[in-house]
Amino acid sequence: MRNRMIYQATLQTRSKQMGGALSKDLQKKYGKKSVRVIEGDSVTILRGEFKGVDGKISKISTQKTSVAIEGVKKEKTKGDKFDVYIHTSNLVVTSLNSSDKWRMAKLEGKDPSKHVKDVTTKKTTTEAKVEKEVKKEENEK
Structure with missing residues (x-):
């Protein structure tokens, strides 16, 4: 039953x-053992054909539940190169992409909605109408 639910x-x-x-050093810093990987994270491959290779995540496939890493490619018989997707359980994250402010706030244990200023919230229709009326009144003056 468990495998069927996963697939x-x-x-x-x-x-x-x-x-x-x-x-280990990121575990000590953030107090967590794992994190959702995103593009730009630096990783080291622990298992498989490319064991020991370091690189940044270039693509993520949620259908395959795996990631493509820069520099990890195979060659076809015609000579074309293609990305090799590696499952996230075979990786260890060595440095994080800090461009996602929401993610970094969550890792540091803060409430992201209060600490992230880039996130825009949708206003209710009544708030939007009130703002339009205020702007019209200011323009008329």
Whole structure:
């Protein structure tokens, strides 16, 4: 039953399953053992053909629940190169992409809605109407 749930999961659920283990120093810094990987994170491959390779995540596939890493490619018989996707359980995250402010606030244990100023909130229709009326009154003066 468990395997069937994993393989038939929606893409939203699969996205949540794409966590990667943090390195020891990041574990001490953030107090967490794993994090959802995003593009730009630096990782080291722990298992498989490319064991020991370091690189940044270039692509993420939620359908395959795996990631493509810069510099990890295979060659076809015609000579074309293609990305090799590696499952996130075979990786360890060595440094984080800090461009996502929401993610960094969550890692540091803060409430992201209070600490992130880039996130825009939708206003209710009544608030929007009131703002329009105020702007009209200011323009008429």
